[in-house]
Amino acid sequence: MTRIAGAADVPPGTVIRAGKYAVGNNNGDYFAVSRRCRHLGADLSEGSIDADGCLVCPWHQSAYDVRTGQMVRGPQGAFAKIPGLGAFYQALTRVFPLRRQSVIERSGDLYLGD
């Protein structure tokens, strides 16, 4: 197992970088997903967690279900005006979701499951 950080360093609502993963705490549920947004490659460890517990990309606010790695809302802003673009990325991530990894909490520390 690879140590990520102390659990206290990842309070609810935060996302941090851990190697190839963005690790977050959604109301006490930890998750780890690969860091590169499937849209244009933004670093998802710099993203945020929305009210639905989805990981939101820092560049164009696409949203990912961290349990499946699938995009549930396509890129926003000017990209949202392109017909079919959001549906395309949602379909793409059904086939190529973000990689997921388990996060294990042990004695106050977080580890990536291997």
Ligand code: FES
């Ligand atoms: S790079 Fe993530 S939504 Fe555009």
